[in-house]
Amino acid sequence: MISRYSAVSGGEGEAPKLPYSIDSEGKVIWDFIVENKPDDKPELELATWVTENEDGDVTTHTAHISESAHFQKDEHGKWVIGSDGLPVIDQASLQAEKDRVLDGFKVDGKRTFQECTDSTYHYEVNCLEYRPGNGIPVTGGMYVPAYTELNLGDKEARAMVKAADLGTNIELLYQHERYFRTSGQKGKRLSSVDLNRIYQNMTVWLWNNLDYRYEIGKDDELGFERFTQFLNCYTRDQAQGGTSCPIDLKAELARLNMVYDDTAGSYTGQMNPSYPLNYMEKPLTRLMLGRSFWDYDVKVDIRPFLVSLRVIPVGRH
Structure with missing residues:
Protein backbone atom coordinates (compact mmCIF):
# COMPACT_ATOMS: atom_id res chain seq x y z
CA MET A 1 0.00 0.00 0.00
CA GLN A 72 -1.67 -20.03 -5.88
CA LYS A 73 -4.58 -22.44 -6.32
CA ASP A 74 -4.75 -26.10 -7.27
CA GLU A 75 -6.98 -27.68 -9.90
CA HIS A 76 -9.87 -27.65 -7.42
CA GLY A 77 -9.57 -23.93 -6.73
CA LYS A 78 -8.11 -24.48 -3.25
CA TRP A 79 -5.12 -22.56 -1.97
CA VAL A 80 -1.75 -24.27 -2.29
CA ILE A 81 -0.26 -24.46 1.21
CA GLY A 82 3.52 -24.37 1.63
CA SER A 83 5.74 -26.18 4.13
CA ASP A 84 5.38 -23.23 6.53
CA GLY A 85 1.63 -23.76 6.71
CA LEU A 86 0.85 -20.57 4.78
CA PRO A 87 -0.59 -20.11 1.27
CA VAL A 88 1.98 -19.97 -1.54
CA ILE A 89 2.09 -16.59 -3.33
CA ASP A 90 2.23 -16.29 -7.11
CA GLN A 91 5.16 -13.87 -7.22
CA GLY A 133 -0.27 -9.18 8.71
CA ASN A 134 -1.10 -11.61 11.48
CA GLY A 135 -0.70 -14.70 9.33
CA ILE A 136 -4.44 -15.24 8.89
CA PRO A 137 -5.43 -15.11 5.20
CA VAL A 138 -8.43 -12.98 4.24
CA THR A 139 -10.90 -13.45 1.41
CA GLY A 140 -13.33 -11.36 -0.62
CA GLY A 141 -13.85 -7.63 -0.89
CA MET A 142 -14.69 -7.38 2.81
CA TYR A 143 -11.41 -9.12 3.74
CA VAL A 144 -13.07 -11.74 5.94
CA PRO A 145 -10.46 -13.79 7.88
CA ALA A 146 -10.19 -17.38 6.65
CA TYR A 147 -10.03 -18.94 10.09
CA THR A 148 -9.35 -22.63 10.57
CA GLU A 149 -11.57 -24.53 12.98
CA LEU A 150 -9.41 -25.87 15.81
CA ASN A 151 -9.93 -28.65 18.27
CA LEU A 152 -9.45 -27.56 21.87
CA GLY A 153 -6.66 -29.95 22.71
CA ASP A 154 -3.43 -29.63 24.65
CA LYS A 155 -1.64 -27.56 22.00
CA GLU A 156 -4.59 -25.20 21.62
CA ALA A 157 -4.92 -24.77 25.37
CA ARG A 158 -1.24 -23.88 25.60
CA ALA A 159 -1.72 -21.31 22.82
CA MET A 160 -4.54 -19.72 24.81
CA VAL A 161 -2.27 -19.51 27.85
CA LYS A 162 0.40 -17.90 25.69
CA ALA A 163 -2.10 -15.24 24.57
CA ALA A 164 -2.59 -14.35 28.24
CA ASP A 165 1.17 -14.10 28.90
CA LEU A 166 1.30 -11.05 31.17
CA GLY A 167 5.06 -10.72 31.00
CA THR A 168 5.17 -10.71 27.21
CA ASN A 169 2.15 -8.43 26.89
CA ILE A 170 3.39 -5.76 29.29
CA GLU A 171 6.79 -5.87 27.57
CA LEU A 172 5.14 -5.37 24.16
CA LEU A 173 3.22 -2.33 25.42
CA TYR A 174 6.39 -0.94 26.97
CA GLN A 175 8.33 -1.35 23.72
CA HIS A 176 5.47 0.28 21.78
CA GLU A 177 5.52 3.30 24.09
CA ARG A 178 9.31 3.34 23.95
CA TYR A 179 9.06 3.56 20.16
CA PHE A 180 6.97 6.74 20.35
CA ARG A 181 8.96 8.33 23.16
CA THR A 182 12.19 7.93 21.17
CA SER A 183 10.69 8.92 17.79
CA GLY A 184 11.19 5.40 16.47
CA GLN A 185 14.85 5.10 17.53
CA LYS A 186 14.15 2.35 20.07
CA GLY A 187 11.37 -0.08 20.87
CA LYS A 188 8.94 -1.65 18.43
CA ARG A 189 5.58 -0.33 17.29
CA LEU A 190 2.52 -2.58 17.46
CA SER A 191 -0.19 -2.63 14.84
CA SER A 192 -3.40 -0.91 15.95
CA VAL A 193 -5.14 -4.30 16.07
CA ASP A 194 -2.54 -5.89 18.34
CA LEU A 195 -2.26 -2.74 20.45
CA ASN A 196 -5.97 -2.60 21.20
CA ARG A 197 -6.19 -6.35 21.79
CA ILE A 198 -3.32 -6.39 24.28
CA TYR A 199 -4.33 -3.10 25.93
CA GLN A 200 -7.90 -4.26 26.57
CA ASN A 201 -6.63 -7.58 27.91
CA MET A 202 -4.22 -5.87 30.30
CA THR A 203 -6.87 -3.55 31.75
CA VAL A 204 -8.48 -6.64 33.28
CA TRP A 205 -5.22 -7.63 34.95
CA LEU A 206 -4.02 -4.18 36.03
CA TRP A 207 -7.03 -2.06 36.93
CA ASN A 208 -7.43 -3.45 40.42
CA ASN A 209 -5.47 -3.80 43.66
CA LEU A 210 -4.64 -7.49 43.37
CA ASP A 211 -1.26 -8.69 44.59
CA TYR A 212 0.67 -10.70 42.02
CA ARG A 213 3.53 -13.05 42.86
CA TYR A 214 6.30 -14.87 41.03
CA GLU A 215 7.57 -18.05 42.65
CA ILE A 216 11.02 -19.32 41.68
CA GLY A 217 11.09 -22.92 40.54
CA LYS A 218 7.52 -22.98 39.30
CA ASP A 219 6.42 -22.92 35.67
CA ASP A 220 5.90 -19.24 34.80
CA GLU A 221 3.58 -19.68 31.80
CA LEU A 222 1.85 -16.34 32.41
CA GLY A 223 5.08 -14.35 32.73
CA PHE A 224 4.59 -13.19 36.32
CA GLU A 225 8.32 -12.59 36.75
CA ARG A 226 8.48 -9.78 34.18
CA PHE A 227 5.00 -8.56 35.09
CA THR A 228 5.86 -8.09 38.78
CA GLN A 229 9.16 -6.44 37.85
CA PHE A 230 7.22 -3.70 36.06
CA LEU A 231 4.86 -3.33 39.03
CA ASN A 232 7.86 -2.87 41.32
CA CYS A 233 9.31 -0.22 39.01
CA TYR A 234 6.10 1.80 39.41
CA THR A 235 5.79 1.28 43.19
CA ARG A 236 9.37 1.77 44.39
CA ASP A 237 9.58 -2.03 44.94
CA GLN A 238 6.57 -2.03 47.26
CA ALA A 239 4.69 -4.47 45.02
CA GLN A 240 7.28 -7.13 45.90
CA GLY A 241 5.75 -10.38 44.62
CA GLY A 242 9.07 -12.22 44.65
CA THR A 243 10.89 -9.77 42.36
CA SER A 244 12.24 -6.23 42.31
CA CYS A 245 12.64 -3.52 39.67
CA PRO A 246 15.64 -4.39 37.44
CA ILE A 247 18.36 -1.74 37.38
CA ASP A 248 18.36 -1.43 33.58
CA LEU A 249 14.57 -1.11 33.36
CA LYS A 250 14.51 1.45 36.17
CA ALA A 251 17.17 3.52 34.40
CA GLU A 252 15.34 3.40 31.05
CA LEU A 253 11.99 4.39 32.59
CA ALA A 254 13.72 7.36 34.18
CA ARG A 255 15.52 8.30 30.96
CA LEU A 256 12.20 8.26 29.11
CA ASN A 257 10.66 10.41 31.86
CA MET A 258 8.07 7.73 32.65
CA VAL A 259 9.12 7.26 36.29
CA TYR A 260 11.21 9.85 38.14
CA ASP A 261 14.66 8.87 39.42
CA ASP A 262 16.56 9.88 42.56
CA THR A 263 17.23 13.39 41.23
CA ALA A 264 13.52 14.30 41.49
CA GLY A 265 13.64 14.93 45.23
CA SER A 266 10.29 14.31 46.91
CA TYR A 267 8.87 13.11 43.58
CA THR A 268 11.37 10.24 43.29
CA GLY A 269 9.64 7.03 42.24
CA GLN A 270 6.46 8.76 41.13
CA MET A 271 5.15 8.19 37.63
CA ASN A 272 4.80 10.96 35.09
CA PRO A 273 1.18 10.91 33.84
CA SER A 274 2.32 12.48 30.54
CA TYR A 275 -0.78 14.68 30.46
CA PRO A 276 -2.46 15.03 27.98
CA LEU A 277 -2.26 11.30 27.35
CA ASN A 278 -2.96 9.25 24.21
CA TYR A 279 -3.09 5.53 24.99
CA MET A 280 -2.38 4.68 21.34
CA GLU A 281 1.11 6.10 21.85
CA LYS A 282 1.61 5.58 25.59
CA PRO A 283 -0.41 2.48 26.56
CA LEU A 284 1.73 1.42 29.54
CA THR A 285 1.50 4.87 31.12
CA ARG A 286 -2.28 4.84 30.64
CA LEU A 287 -2.59 1.39 32.23
CA MET A 288 -0.48 2.29 35.27
CA LEU A 289 -2.33 5.58 35.66
CA GLY A 290 -5.55 3.58 35.78
CA ARG A 291 -4.11 1.17 38.33
CA SER A 292 -3.19 4.06 40.63
CA PHE A 293 -6.92 4.56 41.27
CA TRP A 294 -6.98 1.27 43.20
CA ASP A 295 -3.32 0.61 44.05
CA TYR A 296 -2.08 3.44 46.24
CA ASP A 297 1.50 2.18 45.99
CA VAL A 298 1.50 3.62 42.45
CA LYS A 299 2.20 7.30 43.11
CA VAL A 300 1.37 9.82 40.41
CA ASP A 301 2.82 13.31 39.98
CA ILE A 302 -0.34 15.42 39.85
CA ARG A 303 1.39 18.68 38.93
CA PRO A 304 0.57 18.36 35.20
CA PHE A 305 -3.14 18.28 36.08
CA LEU A 306 -3.10 21.45 38.18
CA VAL A 307 -4.39 24.65 36.62
CA SER A 308 -4.39 28.23 37.81
CA LEU A 309 -7.72 29.24 39.26
CA ARG A 310 -9.22 32.64 38.53
CA VAL A 311 -11.26 34.30 41.20
CA ILE A 312 -14.43 35.51 39.53
CA PRO A 313 -16.16 38.29 41.51
CA VAL A 314 -19.74 37.63 42.48
CA GLY A 315 -22.15 40.28 41.28
CA ARG A 316 -25.66 40.88 40.14
CA HIS A 317 -26.70 39.95 36.62
Whole structure:
Protein backbone atom coordinates (compact mmCIF):
# COMPACT_ATOMS: atom_id res chain seq x y z
CA MET A 1 0.00 0.00 0.00
CA ILE A 2 1.03 3.62 -0.49
CA SER A 3 0.26 6.05 2.33
CA ARG A 4 0.73 9.77 1.86
CA TYR A 5 -0.19 13.25 3.02
CA SER A 6 -1.89 15.17 0.23
CA ALA A 7 -0.26 18.32 -1.08
CA VAL A 8 -1.68 21.65 0.07
CA SER A 9 -1.87 25.06 -1.55
CA GLY A 10 1.44 26.86 -1.53
CA GLY A 11 -0.20 30.26 -1.71
CA GLU A 12 -1.40 32.51 -4.48
CA GLY A 13 0.56 31.92 -7.66
CA GLU A 14 2.63 29.13 -6.08
CA ALA A 15 2.65 25.40 -6.81
CA PRO A 16 1.10 22.95 -4.31
CA LYS A 17 3.48 21.70 -1.62
CA LEU A 18 3.68 18.99 1.01
CA PRO A 19 2.26 19.96 4.43
CA TYR A 20 5.64 19.34 6.05
CA SER A 21 9.37 19.68 5.52
CA ILE A 22 12.33 17.59 6.69
CA ASP A 23 15.41 19.27 8.12
CA SER A 24 19.03 18.15 7.75
CA GLU A 25 18.77 15.87 10.80
CA GLY A 26 15.74 14.04 9.43
CA LYS A 27 13.25 15.72 11.75
CA VAL A 28 9.77 16.33 10.35
CA ILE A 29 8.55 19.93 10.68
CA TRP A 30 4.77 20.26 10.27
CA ASP A 31 3.39 23.46 8.75
CA PHE A 32 0.23 23.39 10.89
CA ILE A 33 2.36 23.42 14.06
CA VAL A 34 4.75 26.13 12.86
CA GLU A 35 1.83 28.29 11.70
CA ASN A 36 -0.24 27.47 14.82
CA LYS A 37 -3.19 26.24 12.76
CA PRO A 38 -4.40 23.01 14.45
CA ASP A 39 -7.44 22.84 12.17
CA ASP A 40 -5.08 22.42 9.19
CA LYS A 41 -3.57 19.19 10.56
CA PRO A 42 -3.21 16.89 7.52
CA GLU A 43 -4.74 13.43 7.39
CA LEU A 44 -2.74 10.37 6.43
CA GLU A 45 -4.52 8.77 3.49
CA LEU A 46 -4.33 5.86 1.12
CA ALA A 47 -3.05 7.11 -2.22
CA THR A 48 -5.48 6.97 -5.16
CA TRP A 49 -5.39 7.62 -8.89
CA VAL A 50 -8.10 7.91 -11.52
CA THR A 51 -8.52 6.54 -15.03
CA GLU A 52 -10.98 7.45 -17.75
CA ASN A 53 -12.23 5.07 -20.44
CA GLU A 54 -13.34 5.83 -24.00
CA ASP A 55 -16.87 6.65 -22.83
CA GLY A 56 -15.61 9.23 -20.35
CA ASP A 57 -16.36 7.08 -17.31
CA VAL A 58 -13.96 7.84 -14.45
CA THR A 59 -12.73 5.11 -12.10
CA THR A 60 -10.85 5.74 -8.85
CA HIS A 61 -8.18 3.17 -7.94
CA THR A 62 -6.61 2.74 -4.50
CA ALA A 63 -2.93 1.97 -3.99
CA HIS A 64 -3.61 -1.17 -2.00
CA ILE A 65 -2.69 -4.75 -2.86
CA SER A 66 -4.01 -7.79 -1.02
CA GLU A 67 -1.68 -10.79 -1.13
CA SER A 68 -4.68 -13.10 -0.84
CA ALA A 69 -5.63 -12.20 -4.41
CA HIS A 70 -2.36 -13.75 -5.56
CA PHE A 71 -2.37 -17.04 -3.67
CA GLN A 72 -1.67 -20.03 -5.88
CA LYS A 73 -4.58 -22.44 -6.32
CA ASP A 74 -4.75 -26.10 -7.27
CA GLU A 75 -6.98 -27.68 -9.90
CA HIS A 76 -9.87 -27.65 -7.42
CA GLY A 77 -9.57 -23.93 -6.73
CA LYS A 78 -8.11 -24.48 -3.25
CA TRP A 79 -5.12 -22.56 -1.97
CA VAL A 80 -1.75 -24.27 -2.29
CA ILE A 81 -0.26 -24.46 1.21
CA GLY A 82 3.52 -24.37 1.63
CA SER A 83 5.74 -26.18 4.13
CA ASP A 84 5.38 -23.23 6.53
CA GLY A 85 1.63 -23.76 6.71
CA LEU A 86 0.85 -20.57 4.78
CA PRO A 87 -0.59 -20.11 1.27
CA VAL A 88 1.98 -19.97 -1.54
CA ILE A 89 2.09 -16.59 -3.33
CA ASP A 90 2.23 -16.29 -7.11
CA GLN A 91 5.16 -13.87 -7.22
CA ALA A 92 4.79 -13.09 -10.94
CA SER A 93 1.15 -12.13 -10.49
CA LEU A 94 1.97 -10.06 -7.41
CA GLN A 95 4.79 -8.22 -9.21
CA ALA A 96 2.46 -7.41 -12.11
CA GLU A 97 0.00 -5.86 -9.66
CA LYS A 98 2.78 -3.83 -8.02
CA ASP A 99 3.77 -2.51 -11.46
CA ARG A 100 0.15 -1.61 -12.22
CA VAL A 101 -0.14 0.41 -9.01
CA LEU A 102 3.20 2.19 -9.42
CA ASP A 103 2.46 2.96 -13.08
CA GLY A 104 -0.82 4.54 -12.01
CA PHE A 105 1.13 7.46 -10.54
CA LYS A 106 3.38 8.17 -13.53
CA VAL A 107 4.03 11.81 -14.40
CA ASP A 108 5.58 12.51 -17.80
CA GLY A 109 6.36 8.81 -18.13
CA LYS A 110 8.20 8.64 -14.79
CA ARG A 111 6.94 6.89 -11.67
CA THR A 112 6.17 9.18 -8.74
CA PHE A 113 6.54 6.38 -6.18
CA GLN A 114 8.88 3.42 -5.78
CA GLU A 115 8.82 0.36 -3.52
CA CYS A 116 10.01 1.01 0.04
CA THR A 117 13.57 -0.26 0.51
CA ASP A 118 13.56 -1.12 4.24
CA SER A 119 11.24 -4.08 4.85
CA THR A 120 11.82 -3.86 8.62
CA TYR A 121 10.47 -0.29 8.89
CA HIS A 122 6.70 -0.12 8.80
CA TYR A 123 4.24 2.76 8.43
CA GLU A 124 6.44 4.54 5.89
CA VAL A 125 4.91 7.14 3.56
CA ASN A 126 5.41 8.03 -0.10
CA CYS A 127 6.48 4.54 -1.21
CA LEU A 128 4.85 1.17 -1.88
CA GLU A 129 5.15 -0.46 1.52
CA TYR A 130 4.70 -4.05 2.62
CA ARG A 131 2.88 -4.38 5.93
CA PRO A 132 3.05 -7.84 7.52
CA GLY A 133 -0.27 -9.18 8.71
CA ASN A 134 -1.10 -11.61 11.48
CA GLY A 135 -0.70 -14.70 9.33
CA ILE A 136 -4.44 -15.24 8.89
CA PRO A 137 -5.43 -15.11 5.20
CA VAL A 138 -8.43 -12.98 4.24
CA THR A 139 -10.90 -13.45 1.41
CA GLY A 140 -13.33 -11.36 -0.62
CA GLY A 141 -13.85 -7.63 -0.89
CA MET A 142 -14.69 -7.38 2.81
CA TYR A 143 -11.41 -9.12 3.74
CA VAL A 144 -13.07 -11.74 5.94
CA PRO A 145 -10.46 -13.79 7.88
CA ALA A 146 -10.19 -17.38 6.65
CA TYR A 147 -10.03 -18.94 10.09
CA THR A 148 -9.35 -22.63 10.57
CA GLU A 149 -11.57 -24.53 12.98
CA LEU A 150 -9.41 -25.87 15.81
CA ASN A 151 -9.93 -28.65 18.27
CA LEU A 152 -9.45 -27.56 21.87
CA GLY A 153 -6.66 -29.95 22.71
CA ASP A 154 -3.43 -29.63 24.65
CA LYS A 155 -1.64 -27.56 22.00
CA GLU A 156 -4.59 -25.20 21.62
CA ALA A 157 -4.92 -24.77 25.37
CA ARG A 158 -1.24 -23.88 25.60
CA ALA A 159 -1.72 -21.31 22.82
CA MET A 160 -4.54 -19.72 24.81
CA VAL A 161 -2.27 -19.51 27.85
CA LYS A 162 0.40 -17.90 25.69
CA ALA A 163 -2.10 -15.24 24.57
CA ALA A 164 -2.59 -14.35 28.24
CA ASP A 165 1.17 -14.10 28.90
CA LEU A 166 1.30 -11.05 31.17
CA GLY A 167 5.06 -10.72 31.00
CA THR A 168 5.17 -10.71 27.21
CA ASN A 169 2.15 -8.43 26.89
CA ILE A 170 3.39 -5.76 29.29
CA GLU A 171 6.79 -5.87 27.57
CA LEU A 172 5.14 -5.37 24.16
CA LEU A 173 3.22 -2.33 25.42
CA TYR A 174 6.39 -0.94 26.97
CA GLN A 175 8.33 -1.35 23.72
CA HIS A 176 5.47 0.28 21.78
CA GLU A 177 5.52 3.30 24.09
CA ARG A 178 9.31 3.34 23.95
CA TYR A 179 9.06 3.56 20.16
CA PHE A 180 6.97 6.74 20.35
CA ARG A 181 8.96 8.33 23.16
CA THR A 182 12.19 7.93 21.17
CA SER A 183 10.69 8.92 17.79
CA GLY A 184 11.19 5.40 16.47
CA GLN A 185 14.85 5.10 17.53
CA LYS A 186 14.15 2.35 20.07
CA GLY A 187 11.37 -0.08 20.87
CA LYS A 188 8.94 -1.65 18.43
CA ARG A 189 5.58 -0.33 17.29
CA LEU A 190 2.52 -2.58 17.46
CA SER A 191 -0.19 -2.63 14.84
CA SER A 192 -3.40 -0.91 15.95
CA VAL A 193 -5.14 -4.30 16.07
CA ASP A 194 -2.54 -5.89 18.34
CA LEU A 195 -2.26 -2.74 20.45
CA ASN A 196 -5.97 -2.60 21.20
CA ARG A 197 -6.19 -6.35 21.79
CA ILE A 198 -3.32 -6.39 24.28
CA TYR A 199 -4.33 -3.10 25.93
CA GLN A 200 -7.90 -4.26 26.57
CA ASN A 201 -6.63 -7.58 27.91
CA MET A 202 -4.22 -5.87 30.30
CA THR A 203 -6.87 -3.55 31.75
CA VAL A 204 -8.48 -6.64 33.28
CA TRP A 205 -5.22 -7.63 34.95
CA LEU A 206 -4.02 -4.18 36.03
CA TRP A 207 -7.03 -2.06 36.93
CA ASN A 208 -7.43 -3.45 40.42
CA ASN A 209 -5.47 -3.80 43.66
CA LEU A 210 -4.64 -7.49 43.37
CA ASP A 211 -1.26 -8.69 44.59
CA TYR A 212 0.67 -10.70 42.02
CA ARG A 213 3.53 -13.05 42.86
CA TYR A 214 6.30 -14.87 41.03
CA GLU A 215 7.57 -18.05 42.65
CA ILE A 216 11.02 -19.32 41.68
CA GLY A 217 11.09 -22.92 40.54
CA LYS A 218 7.52 -22.98 39.30
CA ASP A 219 6.42 -22.92 35.67
CA ASP A 220 5.90 -19.24 34.80
CA GLU A 221 3.58 -19.68 31.80
CA LEU A 222 1.85 -16.34 32.41
CA GLY A 223 5.08 -14.35 32.73
CA PHE A 224 4.59 -13.19 36.32
CA GLU A 225 8.32 -12.59 36.75
CA ARG A 226 8.48 -9.78 34.18
CA PHE A 227 5.00 -8.56 35.09
CA THR A 228 5.86 -8.09 38.78
CA GLN A 229 9.16 -6.44 37.85
CA PHE A 230 7.22 -3.70 36.06
CA LEU A 231 4.86 -3.33 39.03
CA ASN A 232 7.86 -2.87 41.32
CA CYS A 233 9.31 -0.22 39.01
CA TYR A 234 6.10 1.80 39.41
CA THR A 235 5.79 1.28 43.19
CA ARG A 236 9.37 1.77 44.39
CA ASP A 237 9.58 -2.03 44.94
CA GLN A 238 6.57 -2.03 47.26
CA ALA A 239 4.69 -4.47 45.02
CA GLN A 240 7.28 -7.13 45.90
CA GLY A 241 5.75 -10.38 44.62
CA GLY A 242 9.07 -12.22 44.65
CA THR A 243 10.89 -9.77 42.36
CA SER A 244 12.24 -6.23 42.31
CA CYS A 245 12.64 -3.52 39.67
CA PRO A 246 15.64 -4.39 37.44
CA ILE A 247 18.36 -1.74 37.38
CA ASP A 248 18.36 -1.43 33.58
CA LEU A 249 14.57 -1.11 33.36
CA LYS A 250 14.51 1.45 36.17
CA ALA A 251 17.17 3.52 34.40
CA GLU A 252 15.34 3.40 31.05
CA LEU A 253 11.99 4.39 32.59
CA ALA A 254 13.72 7.36 34.18
CA ARG A 255 15.52 8.30 30.96
CA LEU A 256 12.20 8.26 29.11
CA ASN A 257 10.66 10.41 31.86
CA MET A 258 8.07 7.73 32.65
CA VAL A 259 9.12 7.26 36.29
CA TYR A 260 11.21 9.85 38.14
CA ASP A 261 14.66 8.87 39.42
CA ASP A 262 16.56 9.88 42.56
CA THR A 263 17.23 13.39 41.23
CA ALA A 264 13.52 14.30 41.49
CA GLY A 265 13.64 14.93 45.23
CA SER A 266 10.29 14.31 46.91
CA TYR A 267 8.87 13.11 43.58
CA THR A 268 11.37 10.24 43.29
CA GLY A 269 9.64 7.03 42.24
CA GLN A 270 6.46 8.76 41.13
CA MET A 271 5.15 8.19 37.63
CA ASN A 272 4.80 10.96 35.09
CA PRO A 273 1.18 10.91 33.84
CA SER A 274 2.32 12.48 30.54
CA TYR A 275 -0.78 14.68 30.46
CA PRO A 276 -2.46 15.03 27.98
CA LEU A 277 -2.26 11.30 27.35
CA ASN A 278 -2.96 9.25 24.21
CA TYR A 279 -3.09 5.53 24.99
CA MET A 280 -2.38 4.68 21.34
CA GLU A 281 1.11 6.10 21.85
CA LYS A 282 1.61 5.58 25.59
CA PRO A 283 -0.41 2.48 26.56
CA LEU A 284 1.73 1.42 29.54
CA THR A 285 1.50 4.87 31.12
CA ARG A 286 -2.28 4.84 30.64
CA LEU A 287 -2.59 1.39 32.23
CA MET A 288 -0.48 2.29 35.27
CA LEU A 289 -2.33 5.58 35.66
CA GLY A 290 -5.55 3.58 35.78
CA ARG A 291 -4.11 1.17 38.33
CA SER A 292 -3.19 4.06 40.63
CA PHE A 293 -6.92 4.56 41.27
CA TRP A 294 -6.98 1.27 43.20
CA ASP A 295 -3.32 0.61 44.05
CA TYR A 296 -2.08 3.44 46.24
CA ASP A 297 1.50 2.18 45.99
CA VAL A 298 1.50 3.62 42.45
CA LYS A 299 2.20 7.30 43.11
CA VAL A 300 1.37 9.82 40.41
CA ASP A 301 2.82 13.31 39.98
CA ILE A 302 -0.34 15.42 39.85
CA ARG A 303 1.39 18.68 38.93
CA PRO A 304 0.57 18.36 35.20
CA PHE A 305 -3.14 18.28 36.08
CA LEU A 306 -3.10 21.45 38.18
CA VAL A 307 -4.39 24.65 36.62
CA SER A 308 -4.39 28.23 37.81
CA LEU A 309 -7.72 29.24 39.26
CA ARG A 310 -9.22 32.64 38.53
CA VAL A 311 -11.26 34.30 41.20
CA ILE A 312 -14.43 35.51 39.53
CA PRO A 313 -16.16 38.29 41.51
CA VAL A 314 -19.74 37.63 42.48
CA GLY A 315 -22.15 40.28 41.28
CA ARG A 316 -25.66 40.88 40.14
CA HIS A 317 -26.70 39.95 36.62
